Amino acid sequence: MPGVLDEIKQAVIDGNAGAAKELTNKALAAKVDALEIFQVALIPAMDEVGRRMQAEEYYIPEVLLSARAMRTSSEILKPLIAGNPNMKPAGKVVIGTVRGDLHDIGKNLVAMMLEGASFEISDLGINVTPDQFVAKVNEVKPNLVALSAMLTTTMMGMKETIEALKQAGVRSSVKVMVGGAPVNQRFADEIGADGYAADAATAANLAKSLVA
Ligand code: B12
Structure with a gap:
């Protein structure tokens, strides 16, 4: 039909x-x-x-x-x-806006585009501490962690979250992608993220390539 x-x-x-x-x-x-x-x-x-x-x-x-x-x-x-064996999600993603940051419009757009690309999304919302990211990673065992920050004063929260994932011994089991207005590829490289995307559409493509 x-x-x-x-x-x-x-x-x-x-x-x-x-x-x-x-x-x-x-x-x-x-x-x-x-x-x-x-x-x-x-x-x-x-x-x-x-x-x-x-x-x-x-x-x-x-x-x-x-x-x-x-x-x-x-x-x-x-x-x-649900239950159809042919419906394989593209992967699981834990997403959130980092500690101290209350902006969520961009993060929500990224989550929606990832959902559209058939990822399973666990959205932690805004003002998410490194520990909360680690706890969610331990709980849902995602392929990908997506971090959003809109303030120059909160973007270091991404680095802290990556450090916390390392400390918890789970950094190597997930890919980390970062984004938000003050973030760029250079910053992503500096803090040891696996990928950066400038907008939600590119984020969906990046996510697909990171889990491929
Ligand atoms: C809306 C808004 C708010 C709203 C947020 C509402 C909400 N529910 O999100 C409110 C009013 C709460 C707010 C508060 C503040 N804000 Co404000 N805000 C904005 C504004 C106008 C728009 C942001 C937005 O939603 N853009 C639209 C979305 C779609 O774009 P985006 O967020 O960039 O997301 C895209 C990409 O960045 C990317 N992306 C985003 N996240 C991720 C994640 C991943 C993993 C990936 C791959 C990609 C990705 O994809 C998205 C979609 O394409 C910006 C100015 C601007 N034009 O950007 C200021 C701005 C971000 N805010 C700013 C400031 C200073 C503040 C306040 C400190 C103001 C104050 N003095 O109280 C507070 C901080 C509160 C806090 N602790 O977070 C500054 C930041 C300056 C800086 N460099 O740090 C800005 C730039 C304004 C300015 N020019 O001064 N804000």
């Missing part, structure tokens, strides 16, 4: 959550496999949103609307997909 899959994809690209919900239910009623909807409509839609964001055809409001539409559909599909 390619028609309805194309329509779902378009609804997500357009950021139309109502249409995404209606069309997802329509596809399921027509016995389209939930996993197929995910793989043929939702993931390619978020890939396209990422492309448009990089090309500066989409800005934050459009990306947030698309992410919301994607979530509306994926919330319907998730319970149906």
